[in-house]
Amino acid sequence: MNVDAAIYKVIKDSGIDLILSLPCIMLKGLLELINDKGEIQIIPVTREEEGIGIAAGAYLTGKTPALLIQNSGLGNSVNAIKSLLQLYKIPVVFIMSHRGAEGEEIIAQIPMGQLTPRLLDILNIKKYIIDSVEKIKKIKNAVEFSKNSNQSVGILLKRELWRKRYEKI
Amino acid sequence: MKRYDAIKKIVESLNDELIICNLGAPSRELYNISDRPSNFYMLGSMGLVSSIALGVALGRPNKTVWCIDGDGSLLMNLGTLSTIANNQSNNLTLIIIDNSSYGSTGNQSTYTSGKTNLETIAEGAGFKSITVIEKEEDIVVILKNLGIGCHFVLIKTKPGNAEVDNVPLLPEEIKTRFMKII
Numbered sequence: 555m556n557v558d559a560a561i562y563k564v565i566k567d568s569g570i571d572l573i574l575s576l577p578c579i580m581l582k583g584l585l586e587l588i589n590d591k592g593e594i595q596i597i598p599v600t601r602e603e604e605g606i607g608i609a610a611g612a613y614l615t616g617k618t619p620a621l622l623i624q625n626s627g628l629g630n631s632v633n634a635i636k637s638l639l640q641l642y643k644i645p646v647v648f649i650m651s652h653r654g655a656e657g658e659e660i661i662a663q664i665p666m667g668q669l670t671p672r673l674l675d676i677l678n679i680k681k682y683i684i685d686s687v688e689k690i691k692k693i694k695n696a697v698e699f700s701k702n703s704n705q706s707v708g709i710l711l712k713r714e715l716w717r718k719r720y721e722k723i
Numbered sequence: 724m725k726r727y728d729a730i731k732k733i734v735e736s737l738n739d740e741l742i743i744c745n746l747g748a749p750s751r752e753l754y755n756i757s758d759r760p761s762n763f764y765m766l767g768s769m770g771l772v773s774s775i776a777l778g779v780a781l782g783r784p785n786k787t788v789w790c791i792d793g794d795g796s797l798l799m800n801l802g803t804l805s806t807i808a809n810n811q812s813n814n815l816t817l818i819i820i821d822n823s824s825y826g827s828t829g830n831q832s833t834y835t836s837g838k839t840n841l842e843t844i845a846e847g848a849g850f851k852s853i854t855v856i857e858k859e860e861d862i863v864v865i866l867k868n869l870g871i872g873c874h875f876v877l878i879k880t881k882p883g884n885a886e887v888d889n890v891p892l893l894p895e896e897i898k899t900r901f902m903k904i905i
Contacts, residue, residue: 572781595781597810600802607771608806611743611778614763614902619778637767638775642894 557715558583560690566594568697570620570647572612573597574605578624580651580716585622602627603634609646610638618701620647625654625670625710626663635677635706643704647697648679652710674708685712724859726793726820727752727885729878732862733791733818740787741905743776745796747827748884749820753791755887760904764890764897770799773817777807780815783905787814794821794835801844807873808849816874817845818866824882845875855879 555563561584565573573596575585588596599605602623609619621627628650639646653660654667674681682696683689696707726749734757742762744750750764763779765772776790797803797819807815823836835841842853852874856862862878869876890897 597781597806599806601800603768603771604774604800604802604806607768607774607800607803608778608781610771611775611780612782614775614779614898615782615905616902617778617782634768634771638765638771641767642898644898 556583557687557690558587560687561693561711561715562587562591564690564693565620565649568694569618569701570594570697572609572617572619573622574599574608574619575622576602576605576624576627578651578653580653580711580713581622581624588622596622602630606631606634606638606646610642610644613644613646618647618697620649620697622649623651625650625652626666628670628673628708629666632673632677635679639706640678644706645700645704646706647700648706648708649693650708650710652712655713657713670710679706679708681708681710683710683712685714687715690715724878724880725883725885726822726826726880727756727883728859729820729862729880730791731756732859733789733866736863736866737789738787738867740789741779741783741901742789742791743772743779744791745772745793749791749793749826750890751887752885754890754892755885760900763901764892766890766894766897770796770803772796773803773807774800776815776817777803777811779905780811780813784814786905788816790815790817792817792819793826794819794823794841795825795833797841798833798835798839801848804845804848804850804875808845811873813871813873816866816869816876819875819877820880821877822880822882826882826884830882842875842877845877850875853877
């Protein structure tokens with residue numbers, strides 16, 4: 555099983571049944587897998603906060619929604635996290651590729667990449683750093699914590715996960 | 724016709740639709756006219772009411788969802804029109820009360836008072852059912868006869884808010900009773 559398949563399996567096993575997505579090159583394989591399998595409903599959105607709105611509405615109907623986005627989108631989402639999700643205690647799972655960290659080649663990603671872990675702390679969002687294949691299973695703990703506590707969680711998928719593939723490129 | 728008059732007519736047209744209502748004056752006015760557990764009042768996150776409505780519509784395909792949005796709020800989240808048009812076919816109606824102003828913040832003009840028209844943007848986004856209402860007496864008959872589908876209904880009104888109190892419900896109350904009833 556490759557990294558994308560391992561992440562997909564944990565997402566599915568943890569009960570996530572709706573994904574709101576924006577693309578990232580790091581998430582390319584995972585997005586393709588979700589689309590190919592057709593087991594989890596996936597809706598591409600135009601901006602991350604729009605995805606938060608859809609996720610909140612879906613949660614009201616009993617769904618377990620997740621955003622699958624680049625960490626840059628966390629910055630776009632701040633007001634929606636505070637004045638929608640946290641105001642109403644609506645939990646959403648944020649699964650984010652962590653751009654702008656170690657090994658980043660695009661300079662514009664770095665400021666937001668450096669801020670991301672601290673921003674999650676400031677927002678009172680529990681963070682789960684997934685930087686090795688062994689830690690992928692922690693995604694399930696994150697989803698369970700989110701469901702049980704009615705709090706959103708932030709899962710950061712680190713570039714190291716796909717290192718082999720990147721080395722090939 | 725002002726927003727309050729339009730919302731009165733929307734309420735008159737209701738059968739058992741779920742309502743997801745925009746923040747500020749629209750929610751206050753809807754609460755004042757007719758509070759019901761199947762009203763979800765969005766209190767913050769300006770721009771996202773149509774996105775929340777889409778989420779509810781996707782999760783409850785057997786129910787009909789009406790979203791009360793405004794011109795200023797829709798202009799804040801225009802991407803929502805593409806997402807809704809591409810993902811909804813059955814049970815969601817966007818009702819845009821277009822008073823060409825940011826009503827809750829003191830009636831500052833929006834661009835729909837200038838060159839922008841939202842029904843054309845909706846058409847470009849992919850909506851097939853688009854209706855513009857200018858007369859108060861047309862609202863009930865149009866809304867009652869929408870039928871199954873994904874509709875964009877724009878009601879043109881004058882600016883101005885009714886003198887009504889804030890929604891006295893706590894956010895968690897709004898959420899919990901809505902989740903129970905649907």
